[in-house]
Amino acid sequence: MxxxxxxxxxxxxxxxxxxxxxxxxxxxxxxxxxxxxxxxxxxxxxxxxSSTSSRLIHGGLKYLERYDFKLVRESIRERHLLFRNAPHLVHDYPMLIPFYAGNSRPGALIRLGLAAFDVMAIGRGHGRSRSVSARSLARRWPTLSTSGLRGAALFHDAQVPWAxxxxxxxxxxxxxxxxxxxxxxxxxxxxxxxxxxxxxxxxxxxxxxxxxxxxxxxxxxxxxxxxxxxxxxxxxxxxNGGTKGSHVVVDPFPGAPDTCIFFEAAADQRPIFVFPWEGRYVLGSTDLTYDGDLDEVVAGDTEIDYLLAETNRIFPSAGLTPADVLYSVAGIRPLPYTTGVSDNAKIxxxxxxxxxxxxxxxxxxxxxxxxxxxxxxxxxxxxxxxxxxGRTPRRCLTRERPLPGADTADWQAFTEDFMRSSPLTGAQSRRLLDIYGVRARRVLEIAATDASLAEVVHEESGALAAEVVLAVRDEGAVTLGDILLRRTLVGLGPDMGLEAAAACADVAVRHLGWDDERARAELAGYGAELRRFRPRVLTASASQRSSDRRTP
Known part of the structure; x- marks a missing residue:
């Protein structure tokens, strides 16, 4: 042809x-x-x-259940490459899998799966999985429900806090x-x-x-x-036969674990997570067949209730209610259209x-x-x-190539040097490294060009005005939402960046050529973009009314 x-x-x-x-x-x-x-x-x-995932880079332990060894091998390899090519963004992440009586997957079977997983990950992981006895659990994870608790396993996966x-x-x-x-x-x-x-x-x-x-x-x-x-x-x-996955974000709660807990939901046997993330906790995720509008995906009340109920069950001291949800995130997994499936996890x-x-x-x-x-x-x-x-095949370069934020001969040495020489606080410097990697230097360069660009625009994170300029000039951001939710990540804090939004728009007016009208329109647009997260700050008055009704 x-x-x-x-x-x-x-x-x-x-x-x-x-x-x-x-x-x-x-x-x-x-x-x-x-x-x-x-x-x-x-x-x-x-x-x-991409912005609605569980923020995990996982070796695919769940896929062993379906004997999808090809996908497990590929996932383990890709996780290994990300550890190497994006060490600023992808970190080792221990997960505890507790075994309870009545779980659909017996502990012995999970241990067997982990052993197979360890073998497949030799030389490509951050340590082997290990069994945890009931006594160790009581010492190390004392707030886990002990009702029917038979033991647990701890294994290493990876997290990308800022996907x-x-x-x-x-x-x-x-x-x-x-x-x-x-x-x-x-x-x-x-x-x-x-x-x-x-x-x-x-x-x-x-x-x-x-x-x-x-x-x-x-x-x-x-x-x-x-x-x-x-x-x-x-x-x-x-x-496409995408399923809907929702997560909720909450503040630390009584008995919250310092490790990711990966457990089986009582309601539907689905494996779900409770995990620490940037000072808060993410509970997720659901896996529902979805045929609705792809542009209007929000976490439903029943999904939120399900995630809170399962978390309260496994951490009896948690006592989480819908009023504790800071915001929720819902997205559609881009799965192949598959007919006659009784369980979406099998897709x-x-x-x-x-x-x-x-x-x-x-x-x-x-x-x-x-x-x-x-x-x-x-x-x-x-x-x-x-x-x-019809071109001759050419070698793929991305296996060996670090991402721009990791473009240094020795990441560890760079980190230590940056922490030593940065004029910022330790927490601010750490955050810049976690978000920008070696490009954190670029933030400091921009901040040094103008005193107003060295100012903090968001108290909680310590984010600088210079980052707003970097987002638009170097990183393709166009709207205020791009700057807050997908560049500086200030918008993913507990108040979803509402407090910082005006200050960031102001930086854009002073340094990026926005006029006041554009700034006003961007602030309104940002508020509209946040609605799909159902943030507590926007619905506070409504939830206040309902909590008044709830109090006996």
């Missing part, structure tokens, strides 16, 4: 629809291998599913290789020539300007929205690169994928793109 080569009419080799973690990883890998790439997203990078930053760094690296990333740009249609897909037409959400991106290959990496992109243009069976968490050829050559759709395996997914997609283009 004749391969369509990039002709003078094509803008690029590859157009990617979707700037979530997978779309960005594809852009980074493809651009690193010399392809001309454009990514288009109707919102900010990582603002869809949003993983997306930002993929964006930075993709751009370093020459990829163009257009955010707040909506794909209005696929360009078709006969049956062939030859790129996308898009519209800039703010200016309304229309643009046509002609591409030799188009990759639909829109996560749960992949079917919406194809709808009405490309005849295809339904590809594969692997990814596939679906070619629409021969019916629609030039178009690939990415089905599935998860935070942990984004790099491997991108490698698979880029290999396929090169095949479709």
């Amino acid at each position: 004749s391969h369509h080569r990039t002709g003078p009419d094509d803008d690029v080799d590859l157009a990617v629809i979707g700037a979530g973690i997978n779309g960005l990883a594809i852009a980074r890998d493809a651009a690193a291998r010399g392809l001309r790439v454009v990514v288009v997203d109707r919102a900010d990078v990582g603002s869809g599913t 949003e930053r993983l997306c930002v760094e993929l964006l930075l690296d993709a751009r370093r290789f020459g990829a163009r990333v257009l955010t707040y740009t909506t794909v209005t249609e696929l360009i078709t020539e006969g049956d062939r897909v030859a790129g996308v037409r898009a519209r800039d959400n703010r200016s309304g300007a229309r643009t046509e991106i002609r591409a030799a290959v188009t990759v639909n990496a829109a996560g749960p929205w992949i079917d919406d992109i194809l709808d009405g243009q490309v005849a295809s069976r339904r590809l 594969s968490r692997g990814h596939t690169v679906h070619s629409h050829a021969p019916a629609h050559p030039g178009l690939l759709t990415v089905i599935g994928g998860k935070l942990t395996t984004h790099r491997a997914l991108a490698e698979d997609v880029t290999d396929e793109v090169l095949r479709v283009l």
